Amino acid sequence: MEPTKESVITIVDDNPTNLKVLFKFLNESGFKVLVAKNAISAIEKVKQTLPDLILLDVMMPGIDGFETCSRLKAEEATKDIPVIFMTGLSEPVDKLKGLELGAVDYITKPFHQEEVLARIKLHIRFKRLTETLQSQNQLLKLEIASRTAVESSLQRLTDELEERVEKRTAQLTKAVEDLQQAQVKLLQREEKLRYDAFHDTLTNLPNRAWFINRLKFLIELNARESDYLYAVLFLDLDRFKVVNDSLGHLVGDELLKSVSIRLQASLDEMATVARFGGDEFVILLEDIKDVCDATAVASRIKRELRLPFYLKDYELFVAGSIGIALGKIEYEKPEEVLRDADVAMYRAKHNGRARYEVFDPEMQELVMARLHLENDLRRAIATTLDPNLESEFCLHYQPIVSLRGGEILGFEALVRWNHPSRGCVSPGQFIPVAEETGLINELGWWILREGCRQMKSWLKLGGNVPLRMNVNLSPVQLLQVDIVEGIQEIIQETALPPNCLKLEITESCVLDISSEEAQVLKQLKSLGMQLCIDDFGTGYSSLSRLYEFPIDTLKIDMSFVRRIGQENGGEEIIQTIINLANSLGMSTVGEGIDTTQKLNKLEELGCDLGQGFLFSKPVDSLKATALLSDYNRRTLGEERGGAKF
Numbered sequence: 307m308e309p310t311k312e313s314v315i316t317i318v319d320d321n322p323t324n325l326k327v328l329f330k331f332l333n334e335s336g337f338k339v340l341v342a343k344n345a346i347s348a349i350e351k352v353k354q355t356l357p358d359l360i361l362l363d364v365m366m367p368g369i370d371g372f373e374t375c376s377r378l379k380a381e382e383a384t385k386d387i388p389v390i391f392m393t394g395l396s397e398p399v400d401k402l403k404g405l406e407l408g409a410v411d412y413i414t415k416p417f418h419q420e421e422v423l424a425r426i427k428l429h430i431r432f433k434r435l436t437e438t439l440q441s442q443n444q445l446l447k448l449e450i451a452s453r454t455a456v457e458s459s460l461q462r463l464t465d466e467l468e469e470r471v472e473k474r475t476a477q478l479t480k481a482v483e484d485l486q487q488a489q490v491k492l493l494q495r496e497e498k499l500r501y502d503a504f505h506d507t508l509t510n511l512p513n514r515a516w517f518i519n520r521l522k523f524l525i526e527l528n529a530r531e532s533d534y535l536y537a538v539l540f541l542d543l544d545r546f547k548v549v550n551d552s553l554g555h556l557v558g559d560e561l562l563k564s565v566s567i568r569l570q571a572s573l574d575e576m577a578t579v580a581r582f583g584g585d586e587f588v589i590l591l592e593d594i595k596d597v598c599d600a601t602a603v604a605s606r607i608k609r610e611l612r613l614p615f616y617l618k619d620y621e622l623f624v625a626g627s628i629g630i631a632l633g634k635i636e637y638e639k640p641e642e643v644l645r646d647a648d649v650a651m652y653r654a655k656h657n658g659r660a661r662y663e664v665f666d667p668e669m670q671e672l673v674m675a676r677l678h679l680e681n682d683l684r685r686a687i688a689t690t691l692d693p694n695l696e697s698e699f700c701l702h703y704q705p706i707v708s709l710r711g712g713e714i715l716g717f718e719a720l721v722r723w724n725h726p727s728r729g730c731v732s733p734g735q736f737i738p739v740a741e742e743t744g745l746i747n748e749l750g751w752w753i754l755r756e757g758c759r760q761m762k763s764w765l766k767l768g769g770n771v772p773l774r775m776n777v778n779l780s781p782v783q784l785l786q787v788d789i790v791e792g793i794q795e796i797i798q799e800t801a802l803p804p805n806c807l808k809l810e811i812t813e814s815c816v817l818d819i820s821s822e823e824a825q826v827l828k829q830l831k832s833l834g835m836q837l838c839i840d841d842f843g844t845g846y847s848s849l850s851r852l853y854e855f856p857i858d859t860l861k862i863d864m865s866f867v868r869r870i871g872q873e874n875g876g877e878e879i880i881q882t883i884i885n886l887a888n889s890l891g892m893s894t895v896g897e898g899i900d901t902t903q904k905l906n907k908l909e910e911l912g913c914d915l916g917q918g919f920l921f922s923k924p925v926d927s928l929k930a931t932a933l934l935s936d937y938n939r940r941t942l943g944e945e946r947g948g949a950k951f
């Protein structure tokens with residue numbers, strides 16, 4: 307930029323002539339000119355006007371030009387104003403000192419105007435340029451500063467962002483890992499659930515659901531290809547409950563596992579064994595030729611099961627009843643095949659266990675009949691519980707007679723069922739059903755109560771003979787946890803002296819008896835009741851076991867008594883039983899005495915008591931009451947011999 311009138315120059319000189327000349331010349335050259343005659347006024351004016359350039363005389367009275375210059379340079383406001391010293395040609399001036407103090411140039415008096423003007427213009431231009439540069443510099447610095455600030459905040463943001471990205475990435479990675487793990491677990495759990503849904507947890511064998519699925523497939527296959535044949539074998543272990551109840555569930559479980567292993571080992575790859583729960587195993591035979599393939603497998607299983615199982619110091623024997631259903635019949639649903647195999651299995655059990663039966667439709671009819679009987683029995687037992695209903699059951703009483711004196715010493719209570727449509731149903735028909743279904747427990751309580759109540763009323767009739775009521779107790783009843791308390795309660799309720807009650811249990815029941823049940827017998831005995839083994843001689847009971855139980859009486863089975871008088875009659879056996887009973891301090895009862903010959907023989911063999919149609923059939927309570935008074939009147943009044951039949 308060209309220095310113009312806007313440019314201000316301050317001239318400091320003590321010489322008025324110099325001032326005037328310079329003032330005029332510079333003014334004419336377009337500058338605004340200010341003057342000062344000494345240093346003090348110069349400093350004052352310069353501070354006020356801040357000129358673009360100062361022409362400063364070096365030699366001045368008082369404060370000289372150098373001092374003035376250094377004062378101006380010391381001030382912030384004036385330090386950048388270019389100072390040109392003026393010196394006379396003759397003046398001894400240390401020009402270097404002036405430059406060191408900050409002056410930019412020297413001009414020498416007398417002035418050469420063109421030169422002065424050129425120097426002034428040059429320095430003003432310098433100053434302007436310097437100012438421009440400085441301001442640009444300043445702007446640049448500001449720009450740099452602001453950019454640096456922006457950059458550093460950008461860097462910080464970037465760093466923060468990176469940190470967040472890193473953190474987030476780590477979180478995401480972790481989340482993904484967790485998710486993957488959870489997914490793996492979920493898959494494993496699903497896998498396990500799927501496995502569990504189709505397998506039995508104890509044996510790991512396929513379960514009912516698996517079996518039904520597979521069977522469904524085979525039924526469809528059979529429907530498409532008529533010569534395709536399959537078979538279902540329903541296996542139920544006989545007396546498994548005895549193992550469970552006597553040795554505990556752990557041994558029971560181990561036995562089931564061992565059975566499952568043995569079954570698997572004995573079958574080929576076309577056969578699958580499944581467990582339906584409890585002691586029920588079901589075997590599916592695929593693609594067989596005929597029924598012989600199925601019966602061969604059943605025989606093999608039977609054989610395998612016959613070998614003992616060794617578990618926890620026990621040697622266990624199990625047998626199984628097997629029902630076979632063949633895919634020949636046009637089945638539509640798996641349940642139908644299983645139902646028929648089940649029916650055949652029940653038949654096998656019914657026919658003596660440890661065997662197999664192949665289903666035929668007639669079996670179904672038997673099952674239906676049994677089902678009806680079971681339903682009717684359930685309903686009938688309800689009648690014993692409701693005092694407003696007439697009970698469909700009643701007790702008949704068969705006298706038990708002293709073979710020596712001929713007097714009635716007691717009765718056996720025998721239950722009768724008056725079925726509303728079928729009439730009298732014999733206990734031989736319904737007691738087994740009641741036992742299998744557990745209904746015998748309810749019915750048993752009623753029989754006991756009724757028997758005790760009846761005996762109590764007979765005791766009231768008087769008479770010197772101590773009477774006793776024999777009540778049959780099923781092995782199922784013996785398993786009830788509250789059996790002792792229940793009987794005791796009935797004794798108390800009916801006020802019957804405990805020794806007037808004799809409980810009959812069958813020999814086969816004693817054979818199977820566990821230590822808990824033996825304990826039950828001991829408790830009953832200690833409460834004063836009598837115990838009798840019914841049907842003795844048929845159960846092949848180990849005689850040594852008799853010592854273990856507090857038995858009072860052995861009832862000789864009817865089958866031996868029946869053979870009296872026949873060739874090879876059972877007398878020897880009867881004699882052995884009587885001798886055994888005598889040696890153990892037990893009394894004996896002969897059952898099924900229907901002829902005087904049998905009576906006489908039994909008396910001769912030393913049998914104490916007798917029971918049979920010869921004395922009386924089982925009769926209702928009215929007839930029994932009449933019998934009692936009639937009998938005892940006769941026998942007690944007469945001689946012992948005359949009382950005999």
Ligand code: C2E
Nearest residue numbers: 719720721733734753778779780898899900917918919924
């Ligand atoms: P049991 O306890 O051995 O009863 C004797 C059975 O032999 C009775 O058959 C009786 O009527 C029959 N009987 C008695 N004397 C003679 C005779 O001289 N000749 C012939 N041929 N039979 C005779 P019942 O009443 O049909 O009972 C059969 C079985 O049913 C009983 O055998 C017993 O095991 C069971 N039972 C009967 N009543 C009850 C009961 O109240 N509770 C339980 N748990 N079982 C019972």
Ligand code: MG
Nearest residue numbers: 718778810840
């Ligand atoms: Mg009996």
Ligand code: MG
Nearest residue numbers: 840841861897
């Ligand atoms: Mg009997």
